Amino acid sequence: MRSAAALHRLLDVLPVFEGDHRVRRLFTLAPGSDFGVDALAALESAGARTVPWERALAESYDLIVAASPKGDLDRLDGPVVLLPHGAGFGKTVSGEGAADSASGLDPEYLLRDGRPLAALHALAHPQQITRLAERCPEAAARATVVGDPTLDRILESRTLRDRYRAALGTGERRLIVLVSTWGPESLLSRRPGLAERLCGELPMDEYQLALVAHPNTHSDSGTFDLVERLPREVVLARPHEEWATLLIASDAVVSDHGSAALYAAALDRPVLGVYDGGTELLPGTPMDRLLASVPRLGPADRFGVTLAAYRPGVGPAAARDAFDAGAQGDALDRLRTEIYVRLGLPRPSGAAVPRLLPVPRRPAGPPAAFGVRVERASGGLRVERRPARIDVPPPHHLAAEADAAGVRAVHSAGLLYRRWREDSPGTPESWTAEALACHPGCRTAGVILSPERCLVRRRDWAGGPLTLRIEPLTGRGGAVLPDPATVLSAVHALSLEELEASLRSAVNCLVGARGWRVRPAPV
Structure with a gap:
């Protein structure tokens, strides 16, 4: 080797x-x-x-x-x-x-x-x-x-897709995998800001981003340096085996001219090209035909529009020329x-069978502070969360997890919340009152009691704390619930008149393509 x-x-x-x-x-x-x-x-x-x-x-x-x-x-x-x-x-x-x-x-x-x-x-x-x-x-x-x-190893491991996604914490989100070969014409060399750009464009409750980098890139710069160059929300695959599990777990792949995209195409995953041309890709090869047949994500192109232009079946057609x-x-x-x-030996009896790809490492959890954009849409309030450092599109408010975010985020947040544990001191009601008293810039304080229940207190609401009950949706694996922090952001964005009306009916919290009915009630 x-x-x-x-x-x-x-x-x-x-x-x-x-x-x-x-x-x-x-x-x-x-x-x-x-x-x-x-x-x-x-x-x-x-x-x-x-x-x-x-x-x-x-x-x-x-x-x-x-x-x-x-x-x-x-x-x-x-x-x-x-x-x-x-x-x-x-x-x-x-x-x-x-x-x-x-x-x-x-x-x-x-x-x-x-x-x-x-x-x-x-x-x-x-x-x-x-x-x-x-x-x-x-x-x-x-x-x-x-x-x-x-x-063959990848195809044999397809049945583990749900297990891989569970290990990655993907949930109901769409996993988008960026694939970069090595060298001066690679995605990381030509488009070093693409991952950060997608972090700003794609809401975190709807999308998860990951990167598969060529082993030579890991060897050249070192994995530590590679991690430091990436947004912290991007999952970096280890160069052996884990890259393949991410392709299996993925919903779409964004690739330069590196051959790993052909494995994604063989899996019939939508592929978007970001190769900007050069001398390395040979014309007429399977990878050249793949990039010629899939949409290209340009520097100013919207991801969702480009992905919608992908025509199912073109990826596997190109992959058939390679495999x-x-x-x-x-x-x-x-x-x-x-x-x-x-x-010169008799071969062992039985068939040689590919080894299944191992379950990937679980990446770090979501950030503790978000820039939250809330828009009134048909049927409710649409909530989009992005990393707090991103201000385009401009957020409606900053939401911070009080006992996980840093001091700057906590002091600046319009919404402070925490996830209640058995060993948490005091009571949820006392904590929300204390949070508003200690942080004059905070307008709403909330406590996540369980995946389906929250407690919230607003500075401008004279009626005291409210409980929120989230009605689950039925999904493929059972009950589907949002991160309750998105519900707290929706309630934070309600006007006083809308909050008053919600006590008689409900609030519809829209996250991605789904909507959850949230029922507020006095404590």
């Missing part, structure tokens, strides 16, 4: 050898890549046995499995099985090989002294063999279609057959 990206692909194919006591799995890092440090760290955390490069050169091996043809692989003693470390062979890397040759199909790396590097070139689609034959017929003679083990439909589900088993022929 030469990089974390190559390592991750190798880890996806390890079930080929699962349970076989005759095979010993060793790893070595071929020198020459700037992105190898994270690969060694990943192997260390997994407890894998690594062999220093110089020692690896002194040994003989029955089989060498690699996911990149670059580096001095020909110096290792043993037959090489070469796998792609992406999908579609759509990108050329500046300064490496021929400018018109896809990374991974370049004869400069596939031939050594005029002879093919690999004993087996395991590809995902017949068109890839055709392209390889045009560039390097010697290597194409040793190529065969086995399918894409990573795609052979006849091999789907069988990639590991086909690869096992080919590999054991090269090993």
Whole structure:
């Protein structure tokens, strides 16, 4: 291996050898890549046995499995099985090989002294063999279609979508995943402010944002620096496995020309393109065809309007040019057959099955302070919450969770609230009175007692505290309720006349496409 990206692909194919006591799995890092440090760290955390490069050169091996043809692989003693470390062979890397040759199909790396590097070139689609034959017929003679083990792993894990979304805390929101490759033409390089822009455009109760960055980006800048560059509300996927779980969990994907979007397209997720052109994307490749067939999100385009222009079915059509439909589900088993022929061993009995993708980490919770926009709409009050730092569109008020937000937000909030616990001091009624007394700029204080009940006290309401009962909606998984803090914001925005009227009927709190009836009553 030469990089974390190559390592991750190798880890996806390890079930080929699962349970076989005759095979010993060793790893070595071929020198020459700037992105190898994270690969060694990943192997260390997994407890894998690594062999220093110089020692690896002194040994003989029955089989060498690699996911990149670059580096001095020909110096290792043993037959090489070469796998792609992406999908579609759509990108050329500046300064490496021929400018018109896809990374991974370049004869400069596939031939050594005029002879093919690999004993087996395991590809995902017949068109890839055709392209390889045009560039390097010697290597194409040793190529065969086995399918894409990573795609099979993703497809096998589709049934865990609800579990992934639960772990991410997505709920009823739409999960939008930004996908960035690495290099100067990537989303993060060309559109570094896109995530922040979407944080301002998309209300937090309706959308969740995440980023999948190429492993080289993690290796280049370090994950810590990458996190610091992103809005804190954006979920950053770990580079191995977690990126794929986010694609499964997603509702739409925004991508540059990196091949990860082809996996999203294979899942039939809507894809929006943000690639602004350049020299890296090769014309006529599956990724080029995908970006040509999906809407492009320009710097000034509204996300919702662009997403609505996506035509269902165009993504899977482009993905079919990258992944052979006849091999789907069988990639590991086909690869096992080919590999054991090269090993000269009987293959293990039974089929090689992809390992399910693990559940992602739960990200940090929502912010403790929001800029809240409340509009009177047909049927009620529409509540939209965004991070407090964002002032476009202008918010109606600042809402802050009193025991979770910072001093500045608490002192500036028009609505202060807290979530009541068994060990909370005093009573909800006394806390709301104290909050209004201690914070002259606060007009409303509320306490969330349960997902369906709140207590609220308004400075301009002489009738004392009110209880709020939220009527749940029936959803796919049972009762669906909003964050009660959105209801407190709706009641905060009522005029005195509207508040008086609500005691006789109800308040309709609209969040996204749903509306909840809220019934206020005197304590």
